[in-house]
Amino acid sequence: MDRVHDRLADERDAAVARLDAAASVTVLCHVHPDADTIGSGLALGTIFERRGTPVQVSFAEPGALPESMEDLPGRHLLVDPADVADTVDLLVTVDCGSAARLGSLAGRLAGAAHTLVVDHHPSNTRFGDSHLVDADAVSTTAVLSEVFDRWGVEMDRDLAHCLYAGLVTDTGSFRWGGASAHVLADRLLATGIDGAAIARRLLDTHPFGWLPMLSAVLGTAQLVPGAAGGGGLVYAFVRRENTLGLRPEEVESVIDIVRTTAEAEVAAVVKEARDGSWSVSLRSKNSVDVADVATRLGGGGHRFAAGYTATGASDQVIARLLETLG
């Protein structure tokens, strides 16, 4: 066994001991949640509910769960951020690379007797007092599946549904992630969950208004062939007026179209936020580590998928990005 494996096994054992000893639990997901953080939070919450341990699951913003995640088991465990207890025995964060990802709920860390950070972001800042961070894991739900095995939790349909939601979305529908993602999928599907229906609801269902939004947004796309050391950058803007009445799911889908551009190693989608700032999503194919780029611009993420927040005029945002890409 190599050293990383040893460290991870130790972290996993410590995490299981911490979870097993918890008298009361808060599970926090990241702001603007995706299916990995919500699937992780609800799976963990479901286990505590079954054990009879008081548990709350929450995320700071926006005010409502994305509609595509509404049929995930355990969603009744979700509470409004204002209702999250100020003090708790154990606070667990799932899929959060830094405390900032907790938004307004970051303050709850101080009120917990113990904090446990479960994540798979290489850029994780290790902001808790114990950590289980597996940077090679395809999703936080994959990290949790190993925790559950070690903990002796039996996999059933409800847990498998939650874990599969994070697995199928964070692997881009199994486009990446390798054999381990398929092995886990096999185990989860064996419980009888409908993988096709889960994927369709999470990834392949949009209202008609998505199509004119795409038309407007993709019309802003620009290609900078010389960017990123000659690999090329493609970028597009999502203005607030483009997305009126649409869900986060529609906005988040744009990067998956833009990143298919053959002439660009790096893709960026620059989304206008309500306060006039910009939320920038980055993707790369092979040679560029966008986690590094995003971290230098104040954000974080994975090697091939990362993001950050920017302020200023739109052309300045692009100029800074080009400068950082080199």
Ligand SMILES: [Mn+2]
């Ligand atoms: Mn994730």
